[in-house]
Amino acid sequence: MTLSAIADTEPTDFAGLCESRWKGRVTAKLDAAACHVACEPPDLPAICEWLSEEMGYVFATLVVEEESKPGWLLTYVFYKDAATPWVYVELRLDARVTTVPSISGLANGPAADWHEREAEDLFGLSFAGHPRLGEFVLHEDWPEGVVPMRHSFDARRMLDIPEAPNPAWDPPTIFSAPGSFAMPVGPVYSDFGEAAHFLLETVGEDVVRTIQRFFYKYRGVEKISEGRPIDRVLLLAERFSGIAAFAHGLAFCQAVETICDVEVPPRGRALRTVFAELERLRHHVATIAGICNSTALVVATAQAALIEEDLIRLSCQVARHRYFFGAVVPGGVTCDLVEEHRQHLLTAVDEIAQRCEELHRMLRYSSSFLDRLEEVGIVSPDAAAAYGLVGPIARACGATRDMRKIRPYAAYATVDFMVPIEQEGDGYARLRIFFAEIEQSAAILHQILRALPAGEIRAPDIVARPGTALAAVEAPSGAAFHWVRLRDDGMIARYRITSPSFTNWHGFHIATENFAFQDFPIILASFGLSNAECDR
Amino acid sequence: MANWVLKGLRTRIKTSAYRSAAEAVSGLSPGQPRGVALPAHDAAALVERCPTRAIDSCEGGVAIDQRRCVDCFRCHADVEEPAVPWGDGYEWAAYADDVAAMRRKLGHAFGRSLHIRFLDAGACGACMSEARQLINPYYNMHNLGFFMTPTPRNADVLMVAGPVSDAMRLPLRITYEAMPTPKRVVAIGACAASGGVFGPSFAAGGGVAEIIPVDVVVPGCPPPPLAILHGLMVVVGRKPPSELISRPSNGEMSPE
Ligand code: SF4
Ligand code: SF4
Numbered sequence: 001m002t003l004s005a006i007a008d009t010e011p012t013d014f015a016g017l018c019e020s021r022w023k024g025r026v027t028a029k030l031d032a033a034a035c036h037v038a039c040e041p042p043d044l045p046a047i048c049e050w051l052s053e054e055m056g057y058v059f060a061t062l063v064v065e066e067e068s069k070p071g072w073l074l075t076y077v078f079y080k081d082a083a084t085p086w087v088y089v090e091l092r093l094d095a096r097v098t099t100v101p102s103i104s105g106l107a108n109g110p111a112a113d114w115h116e117r118e119a120e121d122l123f124g125l126s127f128a129g130h131p132r133l134g135e136f137v138l139h140e141d142w143p144e145g146v147v148p149m150r151h152s153f154d155a156r157r158m159l160d161i162p163e164a165p166n167p168a169w170d171p172p173t174i175f176s177a178p179g180s181f182a183m184p185v186g187p188v189y190s191d192f193g194e195a196a197h198f199l200l201e202t203v204g205e206d207v208v209r210t211i212q213r214f215f216y217k218y219r220g221v222e223k224i225s226e227g228r229p230i231d232r233v234l235l236l237a238e239r240f241s242g243i244a245a246f247a248h249g250l251a252f253c254q255a256v257e258t259i260c261d262v263e264v265p266p267r268g269r270a271l272r273t274v275f276a277e278l279e280r281l282r283h284h285v286a287t288i289a290g291i292c293n294s295t296a297l298v299v300a301t302a303q304a305a306l307i308e309e310d311l312i313r314l315s316c317q318v319a320r321h322r323y324f325f326g327a328v329v330p331g332g333v334t335c336d337l338v339e340e341h342r343q344h345l346l347t348a349v350d351e352i353a354q355r356c357e358e359l360h361r362m363l364r365y366s367s368s369f370l371d372r373l374e375e376v377g378i379v380s381p382d383a384a385a386a387y388g389l390v391g392p393i394a395r396a397c398g399a400t401r402d403m404r405k406i407r408p409y410a411a412y413a414t415v416d417f418m419v420p421i422e423q424e425g426d427g428y429a430r431l432r433i434f435f436a437e438i439e440q441s442a443a444i445l446h447q448i449l450r451a452l453p454a455g456e457i458r459a460p461d462i463v464a465r466p467g468t469a470l471a472a473v474e475a476p477s478g479a480a481f482h483w484v485r486l487r488d489d490g491m492i493a494r495y496r497i498t499s500p501s502f503t504n505w506h507g508f509h510i511a512t513e514n515f516a517f518q519d520f521p522i523i524l525a526s527f528g529l530s531n532a533e534c535d536r
Numbered sequence: 537m538a539n540w541v542l543k544g545l546r547t548r549i550k551t552s553a554y555r556s557a558a559e560a561v562s563g564l565s566p567g568q569p570r571g572v573a574l575p576a577h578d579a580a581a582l583v584e585r586c587p588t589r590a591i592d593s594c595e596g597g598v599a600i601d602q603r604r605c606v607d608c609f610r611c612h613a614d615v616e617e618p619a620v621p622w623g624d625g626y627e628w629a630a631y632a633d634d635v636a637a638m639r640r641k642l643g644h645a646f647g648r649s650l651h652i653r654f655l656d657a658g659a660c661g662a663c664m665s666e667a668r669q670l671i672n673p674y675y676n677m678h679n680l681g682f683f684m685t686p687t688p689r690n691a692d693v694l695m696v697a698g699p700v701s702d703a704m705r706l707p708l709r710i711t712y713e714a715m716p717t718p719k720r721v722v723a724i725g726a727c728a729a730s731g732g733v734f735g736p737s738f739a740a741g742g743g744v745a746e747i748i749p750v751d752v753v754v755p756g757c758p759p760p761p762l763a764i765l766h767g768l769m770v771v772v773g774r775k776p777p778s779e780l781i782s783r784p785s786n787g788e789m790s791p792e
Contacts, residue, residue: 187707188707223738
């Protein structure tokens with residue numbers, strides 16, 4: 001279903017509804033992409049609250065843009081389901097404005113919290129009423145007053161960041177009683193852990209809360225994309241989070257295709273679905289291996305790791321690269337599936353699904369393993385809703401959100417699959433979701449590979465033109481939103497990536513309150529998130 | 537209770553045959569582009585097409601700087617013409633520079649086993665996933681005498697992935713300094729070797745060598761597990777190193 005078709009099926013006119021609810025205070029316009037609701041700053045928090053509390057919308061992302069005729073454009077993106085239009089609440093401000101009302105207050109829930117903190121750090125905008133602005137993406141040794149996302153800042157500029165004599169990170173802790181301490185974890189690990197820093201605050205055996213600091217891996221991807229051509233930025237889209245390279249590359253390409261009005265041929269769409277599901281399979285199997293490893297279940301870890309490597313080899317056989325780099329381009333894909341590979345893939349996917357099923361069966365009978373996962377790292381449905389969590393973590397506590405259903409892309413509208421749901425929201429529920437999604441991915445692959453359309457795999461060369469688009473893709477760890485604006489000369493004006501790891505790490509602290517210290521690695525593994533994907 | 541012991545025993549020996557013979561299973565490596573003799577206008581077209589300036593024209597053709605190649609396949613025959621030949625294999629690790637090669641020659645400090653500390657300096661996840669595969673039963677680096685160590689004080693080798701993001705500069709230097717001598721640094725991936733697609737910029741550097749001395753570079757984006765294993769083998773002197781620049785004449789070095 002195309003976007004305009006979604007809008008057409010809307011029974012009541014959402015724009016009309018908005019205007020009558022906010023008489024004279026907003027102008028609303030429905031187009032193929034979304035319902036654009038333009039408002040003034042004082043009304044913003046109330047409108048966002050109305051959307052999330054009364055209309056059942058979920059906050060997706062905040063896109064801050066510095067417009068070329070000086071001024072700000074802030075777009076707050078909300079989504080709901082396949083039958084309702086997306087909503088962009090738009091705020092156009094004078095260039096001199098430095099403060100915007102925050103929408104992450106109590107009434108709205110904290111979903112936009114990190115987005116506002118990031119915008120404060122990178123654009124120098126302040127958000128009135130925000131509970132905790134300050135050091136976030138840029139750590140404390142970053143020079144005061146230098147805001148890298150502003151157009152006036154040159155991305156090639158080498159900053160003279162003094163290396164602080166003491167690298168210890170020392171945020172305010174809640175306890176000062178004797179015997180209490182904060183246990184640091186990271187940013188360098190004893191194994192292949194990703195750079196990130198956690199402080200576990202404890203007064204004895206149990207950890208009371210976890211303070212997290214990310215963005216050790218901030219590579220300024222959004223900034224260095226600006227002013228560059230589409231084909232160069234595609235390299236960044238794929239490589240900022242290599243374990244979900246295809247999903248993010250695809251999201252970027254879809255945004256470009258929307259702007260340039262490119263139709264991807266059916267075989268190209270089908271192959272995109274194949275690659276995306278192979279990537280999901282690999283991600284989920286790797287996450288399961290991580291969970292087994294965190295509980296020291298050696299044989300199970302090895303079994304999962306073998307399946308993982310087999311999937312990586314499979315990717316390399318069908319798409320040249322072990323992580324699908326270079327497989328997706330605006331207009332389609334670069335590698336076709338020859339008949340021999342199609343057959344091979346069909347058998348291989350079956351075999352892998354079977355091995356996963358066996359692994360799941362054995363894990364279900366390992367009571368000591370289940371004991372470590374059950375009732376550990378719980379995320380409640382309310383918390384998931386308030387934080388706008390996405391992907392398997394949200395689906396483990398009752399939220400059905402899945403971009404493949406909400407806004408079908410590639411060939412997902414043509415396949416029959418379900419979105420698995422669990423209710424408990426603990427480590428075990430997440431494990432079950434990963435296994436259930438593996439089954440569904442295998443089913444999707446089967447359907448697509450059985451009836452692979454013939455024809456071209458990519459549209460002829462595209463002609464870049466100015467415009468804006470938002471693409472939503474269900475990456476392996478959840479919804480990814482890529483916002484692209486192209487300049488008149490076809491170069492990137494603004495690229496905003498909202499990744500599922502960014503969204504879900506925000507909710508990680510909910511799962512890490514009042515738990516036993518030795519459970520920390522298990523909770524971490526059961527989230528299956530990537531810091532590279534979060535930090536960009 | 538699930539019988540994991542039985543399951544473990546039933547699984548056939550999976551470990552890669554790296555030590556004895558070259559691996560021939562497909563999917564182990566994406567391969568890498570090679571330098572080739574070409575007419576000047578084709579060479580110019582290729583230089584133009586490579587997004588990371590990994591391709592440079594040289595006497596009679598093009599040479600590839602493997603440190604810069606990010607596996608984009610845009611110089612690959614399947615995608616466009618003219619193209620460069622695509623080599624398979626994975627023994628890509630090379631000495632970072634002449635100084636590193638000298639260090640290596642001036643006496644060999646390690647036994648057959650190595651303790652490794654891994655540091656993520658802003659890698660994208662794929663490099664780390666490949667490094668993590670080394671402890672997977674297929675690659676089983678423990679069998680080769682390579683172990684991860686929980687503390688830098690026991691580490692012989694610092695393995696680094698990523699372009700070195702600003703915030704990881706200091707942890708990188710501290711970890712390096714905490715390691716006893718002799719020590720070796722292995723930079724894995726195009727990011728660690730040259731900054732890859734990210735650096736140098738305001739947020740990330742142009743590779744590990746800007747911060748600490750690097751001994752062995754493993755090119756690739758990401759380098760497959762066997763290439764990383766080759767890098768470790770080079771450190772202990774059990775395998776000869778490869779070259780960082782692939783030139784037209786069958787990879788033989790010609791004077792600059
Ligand atoms: S594959 Fe490597 S050498 Fe070839 S164009 Fe891409 S980066 Fe350049
Ligand atoms: S070299 Fe390539 S795979 Fe490795 S971290 Fe950099 S972008 Fe990722």
